[in-house]
Amino acid sequence: MGALDSILLELAKNSMNNLVVAEGDHVGEDGLLYCGKCNTPRQKRIEIGGQSVVVGCICRCEVEKREREEAAKKEEQQRQIIEYRREKCISDPAYRRLNFAADNGSCPKAVEAARWYSENFGQLKAENKGLMFMGTVGTGKTFASCCIANELIDRGYDVWLTTMLPLLRSAGNFSQCDSVFERIQRVDLLVLDDFGTTKNSERNMELLFEIVDARARSGKPLIITTNLIPAQLKDPADLSLARIYDRVIAMCSCERSPVVLNGNSIRGQIARGKHRAP
Ligand SMILES: [Zn+2]
Structure with a gap:
């Protein structure tokens, strides 16, 4: 196993350690963890150095939540720019x-x-x-x-x-x-x-x-x-x-x-x- 694979394996282990199982989450037929809210996987299998490894991933509702937060942040920034300009205009x-x-x-x-x-x-x-x-x-x-x-x-x-x-x-x-x-x-x-x-x-x-x-x-x-x-x-x-x-x-x-x-x-x-x- 190369140096890069070792690093990837370490990251994969971290992603699993950081995974907090929420109420309603369940293990599917494929052995992976599924989100209790949106029913999409919170884990996936990837190949590292020839071996199959399970890593954490974000489910659909988490993706949507992050998108909403990002959009809200952008909107707030936009609002602040407009208010700053309003002070100059009036x-x-x-x-x-x-x-x-x-x-x-x-x-x-x-x-x-x-x-x-x-x-x-x-x-x-x-x-x-x-x-x-x-x-x-x-x-x-x-x-x-x-x-x-x-x-x-x-x-x-x-x-x-x-x-x-x-x-x-x-x-x-x-x-x-x-x-x-x-x-x-x-x-x-x-x-x-x-x-x-x-x-x-x-x-x-x-x-x-x-x-x-x-x-x-x-x-x-x-x-x-x-x-x-x-x-x-x-x-x-x-x-x-x-x-x-x-x-x-x-x-x-x-x-x-x-x-x-x-x-x-x-x-x-x-x-x-x-x-x-x-
Ligand atoms: Zn979800």
């Missing part, structure tokens, strides 16, 4: 939990439009068609836009959902602006929450124009939520604002846009106390 933790599963039916029009947009995103992205949610505080426009963002993140898209104030702050920061504008152009979907609420200082309007312009040049869709009313958006008093708003209206041009919302307040149901990112 800076406000409260917004990460606003998804279709959290819908309580209080803003059906907003949610219906969000579902439609998510379901058709592949085509809408190819056609560069964005969406606008208009309405006063508490009409579900932020909830709806978060539903779209979270759904698309689940599906592996790169999304950036941000409120205006932190975006303007980082876009106006010398050390951050390059990466901010690179990201504005890169992501599959940009969602600007609370558009039109920031102070219309000259600096802010300059930045806002640069942001909107950069996104327009990327050829990728934009979603905004705003509490401006259609008349304010179409005919602002200020010429620089008109230039920005015209651009946004042209970008948010899918057939459902704008989704104009009125109705009962759902504020408080979403992210109470942490409605706006710092």
Whole structure:
């Protein structure tokens, strides 16, 4: 018997020593041990160095159990990757939990439009068609836009959902602006929450124009939520604002846009106390 055969024989002995007989296991007509649950062999005969040796093997239910565990492990890893990406895509933790599963039916029009947009995103992205949610505080426009963002993140898209104030702050920061504008152009979907609420200082309007312009040049869709009313958006008093708003209206041009919302307040149901990112 060669050295390799000796090693194999040793392994075979170990496989038998490690075999724990479970309740219901039984010896079949062939003299091998069978699993009491799935009735398939837990032992088999192999040839080592010319002699027949019985070794342990795994039965069918054990194979299936290991496959299930492997699949569950992969799924968990996948889930962790998505959650890690969600943290990058949505800076406000409260917004990460606003998804279709959290819908309580209080803003059906907003949610219906969000579902439609998510379901058709592949085509809408190819056609560069964005969406606008208009309405006063508490009409579900932020909830709806978060539903779209979270759904698309689940599906592996790169999304950036941000409120205006932190975006303007980082876009106006010398050390951050390059990466901010690179990201504005890169992501599959940009969602600007609370558009039109920031102070219309000259600096802010300059930045806002640069942001909107950069996104327009990327050829990728934009979603905004705003509490401006259609008349304010179409005919602002200020010429620089008109230039920005015209651009946004042209970008948010899918057939459902704008989704104009009125109705009962759902504020408080979403992210109470942490409605706006710092
Ligand atoms: Zn079994």
